[in-house]
Amino acid sequence: MERRGEEGMMMRMVLFGFVTMLLGWPLLHPAWSAAAGNPTNGKILYETHCLACHGPQGRGDGPGGKALNPRPADLTTAGTQNKRDVQLLKIIENGRPASAMTGFKGRLPEHEMSDLVAYLRQLGK
Ligand code: HEC
Known part of the structure; x- marks a missing residue:
């Protein structure tokens, strides 16, 4: 009786x-942790x-962007901030x-692009 209880506990x-492993694994997978970028980095x-194009606050007013057509995007607007992390990541990846x-x-590297997305979220606040 007691032995069976122990076995049950082991099981x-x-x-x-x-x-825990099954649920935890996706968090370690890079494609799933896109949102977990480090904004400080x-x-x-x-x-x-x-910054040269998008400006110090992300408003698209960097010194290198003035003569461009189209102008660099204002990254603080709803148009950008309403995009999902994976969408922003794709734009940074592919231009x-x-x-x-x-x-x-x-x-x-991919993880640095995730860090950039995390920082773009801060610029939007
Ligand atoms: C040479 C200038 C230049 C540099 C450098 C640059 N960008 Fe851009 N970026 C642009 C321009 C121009 C657009 C607008 C393109 C358009 O309107 O189709 C843009 C658009 C974007 C968009 C799309 C915004 C939206 O909502 O559609 C994102 C996100 C973005 N840039 C992020 C970045 C990040 C992050 C970096 C640095 C890793 C970066 N850009 C570097 C010029 C630049």
Whole structure:
């Protein structure tokens, strides 16, 4: 009787571990953790790669963007902020056709682009 109780306990512990692993795994997968970027690191990356066009506050008024057509996007607007993280990530990755917005795929690793998305969210506040 007592032995069976112990076995039951073991089974429950194994099951618990298994379920935790199943549920926890997607969080470790990069495609699922796009939202978990680090905004502090994103700010540094933004200042290095984006500020020249998009401006210090993300309003599209950077010194390098004045002569561009189309002008750099104001990243604080609803038009940008209503986009989902994965959509912003895709734009940063692939750029925008027929504009000065070039893709950063191959220039920045995926996790740094997630950091940038996290910082764009801060600019929107
Ligand atoms: C050479 C200038 C330039 C640089 C550098 C640049 N961008 Fe852009 N970006 C643009 C322009 C121009 C557009 C608008 C394109 C359009 O209207 O189709 C744009 C559009 C965007 C958009 C789309 C906004 C929307 O809602 O449609 C995002 C997001 C964006 N940029 C993020 C970034 C990030 C992040 C970086 C730095 C990693 C960056 N950009 C660097 C010029 C630039």
